[in-house]
Amino acid sequence: MSSWLDYTINGLIVGNVYALVAVGLALIFGVSRLINFAQGSIYLVGAYIGWVAVVQLHTPLPLTIIVVAAAAAVVGLIIERFGLRPLQNSVRIAPLLATIGISFVLDQLVMLTFSPNPRALPSQLPDVRFQLGGGTIGPLDLLIAGVGITSALLLFVFLRYSKLGWAVRAASQDRDAAMQMGVDVNRVNQAVFGIAAALGGVSGMLVGMYYNQIDTAMSLQATLKGVVAEVVGGAGNVPGAVIGSLLLGLVESYGVAVFGTSYRNLFAFLLLVVVLVLRPNGLFASARQAPPEPLTGTFIAPSRPVRIPRWALAVAAAGFAILPFFPVSFYVLQTLINAWLLGMLALSLTLVAGTMGQVSLGHAALLAIGAYTSALLSLTLSVPVGLAVIGGGLVSAALGTLLISPSFRLRGHYVSIATLAIGEIVSLVILNWESVTRGPIGISGIPPLSLFGYDLISPTSIYWFSFAVMVVLALLQGRLLGSHLGRSFRAIRDDDIAARAYGLSLNRYKSLAFIFGGFAAGVSGGIAAHLYSYINHETFNTQQSILALTVVILGGLGNVVGAIVGSVALVGLPEVFRIAAEYRILIYGIVLLLLVRFRPQGLLGTI
Amino acid sequence: MAEQLHAMLSLRGLTRRFGGLTAVDAIDLDLARGELISIIGPNGAGKTTLFNLVTGLDRPDAGTVRFEGQDITGLSPERLAAEGIARTFQLGRVFGNLSVMDNVLIGAHTRLRAVKPAVPVIGPLLELGLALLRPSSVKAEEERLREEVRAILARFGERLLPRIDQPAYSLSYANRRRVEIARALALKPRLLLLDEPTAGMNPTETAEMQALVAELKAEGLTILLIEHKLEMVMRLSDRVIVMDEGKKIAEGPGEQVRTDPKVIEAYLGHGLSGAAEQESAA
Amino acid sequence: MTTSAPEPLLALSNVNTFYGQAQVHFDLSITVARGHIVCLLGGNASGKSTTMKIILGLVKPRSGEVTFDGASLIGLSTPQIVRRGIASVPEARRLFADMSVRENILMGAFVRNDRDAVAQDLDRMLTLFPKLGQRLSQRAGSLSGGEQQMVAMARALMSRPRMIVMDEPTMGLSPLYVDRVLELIRAINQEGVSVFMVEQNASLALEIAHEAYVLQTGKIVLSGSARALKDDPRVRDAYLGGSEAA
Numbered sequence A: 001m002s003s004w005l006d007y008t009i010n011g012l013i014v015g016n017v018y019a020l021v022a023v024g025l026a027l028i029f030g031v032s033r034l035i036n037f038a039q040g041s042i043y044l045v046g047a048y049i050g051w052v053a054v055v056q057l058h059t060p061l062p063l064t065i066i067v068v069a070a071a072a073a074v075v076g077l078i079i080e081r082f083g084l085r086p087l088q089n090s091v092r093i094a095p096l097l098a099t100i101g102i103s104f105v106l107d108q109l110v111m112l113t114f115s116p117n118p119r120a121l122p123s124q125l126p127d128v129r130f131q132l133g134g135g136t137i138g139p140l141d142l143l144i145a146g147v148g149i150t151s152a153l154l155l156f157v158f159l160r161y162s163k164l165g166w167a168v169r170a171a172s173q174d175r176d177a178a179m180q181m182g183v184d185v186n187r188v189n190q191a192v193f194g195i196a197a198a199l200g201g202v203s204g205m206l207v208g209m210y211y212n213q214i215d216t217a218m219s220l221q222a223t224l225k226g227v228v229a230e231v232v233g234g235a236g237n238v239p240g241a242v243i244g245s246l247l248l249g250l251v252e253s254y255g256v257a258v259f260g261t262s263y264r265n266l267f268a269f270l271l272l273v274v275v276l277v278l279r280p281n282g283l284f285a286s287a288r289q290a291p292p293e294p295l296t297g298t299f300i301a302p303s304r305p306v307r308i309p310r311w312a313l314a315v316a317a318a319g320f321a322i323l324p325f326f327p328v329s330f331y332v333l334q335t336l337i338n339a340w341l342l343g344m345l346a347l348s349l350t351l352v353a354g355t356m357g358q359v360s361l362g363h364a365a366l367l368a369i370g371a372y373t374s375a376l377l378s379l380t381l382s383v384p385v386g387l388a389v390i391g392g393g394l395v396s397a398a399l400g401t402l403l404i405s406p407s408f409r410l411r412g413h414y415v416s417i418a419t420l421a422i423g424e425i426v427s428l429v430i431l432n433w434e435s436v437t438r439g440p441i442g443i444s445g446i447p448p449l450s451l452f453g454y455d456l457i458s459p460t461s462i463y464w465f466s467f468a469v470m471v472v473l474a475l476l477q478g479r480l481l482g483s484h485l486g487r488s489f490r491a492i493r494d495d496d497i498a499a500r501a502y503g504l505s506l507n508r509y510k511s512l513a514f515i516f517g518g519f520a521a522g523v524s525g526g527i528a529a530h531l532y533s534y535i536n537h538e539t540f541n542t543q544q545s546i547l548a549l550t551v552v553i554l555g556g557l558g559n560v561v562g563a564i565v566g567s568v569a570l571v572g573l574p575e576v577f578r579i580a581a582e583y584r585i586l587i588y589g590i591v592l593l594l595l596v597r598f599r600p601q602g603l604l605g606t607i
Numbered sequence B: 001m002a003e004q005l006h007a008m009l010s011l012r013g014l015t016r017r018f019g020g021l022t023a024v025d026a027i028d029l030d031l032a033r034g035e036l037i038s039i040i041g042p043n044g045a046g047k048t049t050l051f052n053l054v055t056g057l058d059r060p061d062a063g064t065v066r067f068e069g070q071d072i073t074g075l076s077p078e079r080l081a082a083e084g085i086a087r088t089f090q091l092g093r094v095f096g097n098l099s100v101m102d103n104v105l106i107g108a109h110t111r112l113r114a115v116k117p118a119v120p121v122i123g124p125l126l127e128l129g130l131a132l133l134r135p136s137s138v139k140a141e142e143e144r145l146r147e148e149v150r151a152i153l154a155r156f157g158e159r160l161l162p163r164i165d166q167p168a169y170s171l172s173y174a175n176r177r178r179v180e181i182a183r184a185l186a187l188k189p190r191l192l193l194l195d196e197p198t199a200g201m202n203p204t205e206t207a208e209m210q211a212l213v214a215e216l217k218a219e220g221l222t223i224l225l226i227e228h229k230l231e232m233v234m235r236l237s238d239r240v241i242v243m244d245e246g247k248k249i250a251e252g253p254g255e256q257v258r259t260d261p262k263v264i265e266a267y268l269g270h271g272l273s274g275a276a277e278q279e280s281a282a
Numbered sequence C: 001m002t003t004s005a006p007e008p009l010l011a012l013s014n015v016n017t018f019y020g021q022a023q024v025h026f027d028l029s030i031t032v033a034r035g036h037i038v039c040l041l042g043g044n045a046s047g048k049s050t051t052m053k054i055i056l057g058l059v060k061p062r063s064g065e066v067t068f069d070g071a072s073l074i075g076l077s078t079p080q081i082v083r084r085g086i087a088s089v090p091e092a093r094r095l096f097a098d099m100s101v102r103e104n105i106l107m108g109a110f111v112r113n114d115r116d117a118v119a120q121d122l123d124r125m126l127t128l129f130p131k132l133g134q135r136l137s138q139r140a141g142s143l144s145g146g147e148q149q150m151v152a153m154a155r156a157l158m159s160r161p162r163m164i165v166m167d168e169p170t171m172g173l174s175p176l177y178v179d180r181v182l183e184l185i186r187a188i189n190q191e192g193v194s195v196f197m198v199e200q201n202a203s204l205a206l207e208i209a210h211e212a213y214v215l216q217t218g219k220i221v222l223s224g225s226a227r228a229l230k231d232d233p234r235v236r237d238a239y240l241g242g243s244e245a246a
């Protein structure tokens, strides 16, 4: 059984690495109630600055650490200044989105500066290894453990016992009240972001040395693992984050031992979902309590949605409907088709995230379910494509709702994290369930769209088809919002306790929102599958979920017309300006940032 | 005994502990249909906790709650709302971004019939379908409820009606509390629990609220009231229950309780406000 | 105004406040003399809490001037204003829900650096509110309504302010504690702290106040010495529960 000991040691070593990111995340969450999605990017920046220092400037290790910490701290201050401070009075998810936008920008900048190719980052520590069980540990392992545990302890003591630490916590709980105590909230946030970023940067460098390799993909991976570990330990709980990280390392290590490497992430996310379901506030949160009455308003930013008269909408719709009669290029139609498909996804997301308040970061999973269902129905069961697409919508509605249902008990950012994990789980299941999904090979030869036996192959017919489907979905959603369901969804969003006390079952209404939204997203995925004719587990990825969220924010949370306007803008503008593909993510990031900064309620306003 | 037979709500040995503290300690209570009982007691006596136990927001560690003869201990709040139990919250929990109208309409949620047919299993899907199709029965129901809401808001004079389309977050504190009471009334409750309905109101406004509660009582509503404003308690209550440190220390008609030395010791004191209460009569 | 009023500590002059299009204050002018207790009366939605927010810099007036100790507060941030010596008991308490009672109370002393004196003051608060002594390590969010109100009061006193603004400091308190808090306000006032408070328990408030203002839909309609206002039939009808009150 000595191999189990090895897996345990290996798990703890990896967990140790995760802890570095998780502690930084926990610190920031402790202050600003914000899950900083840019933490992974800081980590990336730290790794590359470390590379420059070590490989090009040949700095000694202590100096390297200082340089990296200082540079990363500057990045942290920038994030605080532009990602957080301006957004203090806007929608609650605005800062979260801002950090996502910042992470896009940072990752892309690093990629453009250093190219996406991996680089070696040599360790500057002596290469001695101690035998331990069947594995070895070296000085770097110890340094990583030392940094992780020391910083966790220091931060814990800081938050609990120092005056600034108290100020930090007070500000995170009630900003106005903290100011009335004389707390300069901005100063506090600056300090914390600086510290957390310095820590994040140093961790990126150490981990780069550990694997002797750095590349731009490490950012997202680090964020995901750090977030999982942090939430498992209880968001904002610094020692919890360390324990969560070790646990995560162990679970992954054992999972890999039993099932193989491609299951590593699956286990990470399953751990997260299980913990969230069983202990919604993390492993170390206190037990059952009647929820207190809110001491502060949790209201979304006051805004007056822009009212667009019906006739104007009708005119616009008619304009788009007759567009193919004008001499427009194939390229324009193609772009708009993409916009309509994204629009369907955005409709779905604006309902669950905006109206229902369940900010889903795994929405692309619904696309994937719809796409695979529709593709497989038409390929293996020869179901007519039109019906297969509807089947994709229905399966996505049913299965998606079922999969997301564990998150129904959660609130706020926990929902985002859970849906992120669920989305990853779906894509990993698609990857590993080869007998049905054909695994990494993907599905090819998916038949083209057809309706009543007529193939829709010309761009014009595809354009009309997707436009019509989107318009129908939008009209239905508009009706939904005007009904008692729209009101019930929004009531649950504002105060789920009061909603329950007035007879609204959270499971029932969250399910209904996801059923409706799942259908729209599934149909979008189904159509996409038949357009692309080839799909695999990466066709619908996290980036798409985040793009959809950007669209939703751009249009205004919960705003149906806004979702469509946002889709056209985000798909269309890069085309209009002929922006090269590698800069697009950068542009999305910048758009997102400008938007949450200057019009957090979206172009057309939150509803 | 007669009370027990007709009791609408009866609590037996209801207990809730938080760590070492027993916030509600073996409380027995019988509330007859149409009765108004006030619960008074010093801060931290366990009054709000008792409300939470009755409305399903919290579960007792021991004891039972019976409502209309049925054991409802530990049922979910949404079930209890459907049974006709409505409450207001001490600090206020309005839906900030919903208009006053929508806030109060949520109160009527359990009374939706046309759009929410009581069909098992596929009920929710039917609800979704009906909400989308909106047949005339559904429209009529919605319209009728909106009328009712206007009538309920009219009971608060000109305080809420002119603000009917404003989001609740833009109301002043006391008006948010009024919206909450309106929301509770929209449920057409069989049992209404009011947690300090007059907090944040001056004596004149308190008198206004007192008149409203008196009206509700005259209409036959059964009410449990938590209040610190003694004059109001004395005028409205059929019986008063005094809690201290989780226990019931006195029970009976208002005047009797008021002169009970234990109550004076634990709750009333002898100072300024006793005198002021006399003055604030309406 | 009373003739013997000493120099003003806090003065609002011709303040106009808006929420979006809606005007809440119309040329509001209020002065709080050094060492006095001034009470603001008014019906619900008349703009009392907004007045408090103006003083604390949480809401910016569209026009008008606010001065404290002769210097303008306009344009200062809330922490800056607080550091000049103004403490507040906010409407609906606004405690730090996830922090302990002890931490909440000590947060009130955030602007102070004299540790020993702070510890003494904490003890003093616990003698004033013995109830809180048993609850020191409980999460503030799980306190009862009245207990929270006590914490909010204790927290405000911890900063040793020159002036304290209170928005309904007795809300949710049992009669025993209403008395105690009003006595306390009088006591701290005698120690030299000026007080500006909104209080719905108007007859009691007028009992301890020096001056009072009556606000009606954003306009000051009456002002003067508390004693005079207490006997004014208009005040009695509108705020003290009717004319039969004696």
Ligand SMILES: Nc1ncnc2c1ncn2[C@@H]1O[C@H](COP(=O)(O)OP(=O)(O)OP(=O)(O)O)[C@@H](O)[C@H]1O
Binding pocket: A289, A290, B018, B019, B021, B023, B041, B042, B043, B044, B045, B046, B047, B048, B049, B050, B090, C135, C138, C142, C143, C144, C145, C146, C147, C172
């Ligand atoms: N979750 C909790 N954990 C620990 N103690 C709690 C919790 N909830 C309530 N308490 C304590 O239980 C006691 C009863 O609280 P409750 O809110 O029922 O008082 P109350 O009678 O409503 O008082 P008030 O008049 O001040 O509103 C209080 O001392 C309170 O601190």
Ligand SMILES: Nc1ncnc2c1ncn2[C@@H]1O[C@H](COP(=O)(O)OP(=O)(O)OP(=O)(O)O)[C@@H](O)[C@H]1O
Binding pocket: B169, B170, B171, B172, B173, B174, B175, B200, C019, C022, C024, C042, C043, C044, C045, C046, C047, C048, C049, C050, C051
């Ligand atoms: N954030 C806001 N947006 C729009 N209107 C607001 C906002 N806050 C308050 N108001 C409005 O301003 C007016 C004054 O409100 P304020 O809270 O100052 O009243 P108040 O006198 O303190 O009332 P109460 O006795 O109920 O506490 C009210 O009409 C209220 O609806």
Ligand SMILES: [Mg+2]
Binding pocket: B047, B048, B049, B090, C144, C145, C146
């Ligand atoms: Mg209470």
Ligand SMILES: [Mg+2]
Binding pocket: B172, B173, B174, C048, C049, C050, C091, C167
């Ligand atoms: Mg107020």
